[in-house]
Amino acid sequence: MSTATETAEREKEAFARVELARHPNRPRALQVIAGGFDGWVELRGDRLFGDDHAVVGGPAWLDERPVMVIGQEKGTDPMTRALHNFGMPHPEGYRKAIRLMRQAERFGMPVICLVDTPAAHAGVGAEERGQAWAIADSLLCMLGLRVPTVSVILSEGGSGGALALALADRVLALENAVYTVAPPETCAAILYRDAGQRARAAAALRPGVDTAHDVGLVDELVPEPEPGAHAHPDVVVAMLRGAIVRHLDALRDVPIDDLLQARAARYRAAGG
Amino acid sequence: MDVVTAVTARRQAPERRITAPGPDMRPVAPAGTVACPSCGRRSVADRFRAELNVCSQCGHHARVPAVERIAQLADPRSAQLLDGGIGDRDPLEFDDGTPYPAAVARARERAGVDEVFSVARAEVGGVPAVLASMDFAFLGGSLGSVAGEMFTRGCELAVAEQRALVAVCTSGGARMQEGIASLAQMARCSVGVAAVAGAKLPYLAVLGDPCFGGVSASFAAQADIILAEPGARIGFAGGRVIEQAAHEYLPDGFQTAEFLLAHGMVDMVVARQRLRPTISSLLKLYMA
């Protein structure tokens, strides 16, 4: 049995980990796209309702080959954070992602997804337009996509809103990122009916990406130079680029039917 | 286990003081009666159960335990429950005062089922099907690894035996106590659904009250045909979360089955008495 002091210490530590993952200076999706890819062209809209700025996407060059890059963007200052809705996508964001993934499949482009969201947006409009349906479709889309796929958990992977873009052949995660079933605030609201107990929820949930690695949702943790990616965003972007290229090179050699079978087997077993 | 035996065993379970038809039916005096959670009308428990837990006064659709659901939908004596036999998991060794295994044991005792999902091989209107049914009384129907595994095995059974898949979904969403492993179940269940779709077998979902979060955002929304029960609350985020997070005014009837029908998210709203014939005619069309 741990003492009250030890418990408090453990909770503080767990929540500090969440706060580090939420550090405003960590590299965002658009920074990774700008620094890690060449000639990215942003394509917009879901062709159904609108254009969601929490998800950005379009084709780019990576190592002289075309790829489709899709990212959840949180923004970097008060104005862009509001514009990108703090990285919380509406259904239109997932449907734009699905449109671009299908397009990539037709043109044989590997898909790279950069995941960074506290959760999918919770709101009246999102519900009216089928948030659950959009996420569910994106899961099926990623499972069946006939091109190699790589996802990267940049900082915060929260809920089905993150998973919708993370059912890839290879999932990488920056080592200080968190990947959780829901943000600690929401977990606390559900478990204790009090969002204020987020540190307690964080400690119980083991939010670090190492836990996601243990249950098979993440393949590789990309190390961050001390004290973390927020202090060296350019170095981290370069390391990420190297890791993505290395995994894509390996995936390109696998016949696509074998890749799909392995993908299904992997997510069939995920979560124990 | 035979479903009739299972339902009978359940009704005679000693911890259930009366033959309560559903977890949200409060036992009230005199013994053997239940009160409608919506209008308060009292009915004899057995009669209420025979009316599929639908209130004869206000039409409220009260919750139905998972195994009883299977008995309601399957042709008489056709249902065969699958053995779970899946060991409990505690991936996070979750303990925030109540250790997770203790919470599971208590839920088991209260709900009278081993886990959220009961899965049966059955026929509906003579069409071979797999019925996968969720029990809200078991930890809010939350999607843990055992539930995910059961649903996926149901999908694989449908594929192996060329059966249609019918899932009755009622859940608050993810099982927080399993953390990220619970999130992974959305992926696992999607693999199951993809296998059923790949085998060109129909998948029909019935959404009961409530259906939210990781369940609505995966296999509940992935069905070929989606039926919803009248008044069922269905969505991704709960209304309370939306009010608190976005400070948004919630429109009348927000997230009800009827609201979702109007917004194009479900195919039809079907009263419980019409569920079996509706499912049966649909399965005949899709399995012809």
Ligand SMILES: [Zn+2]
């Ligand atoms: Zn009533």
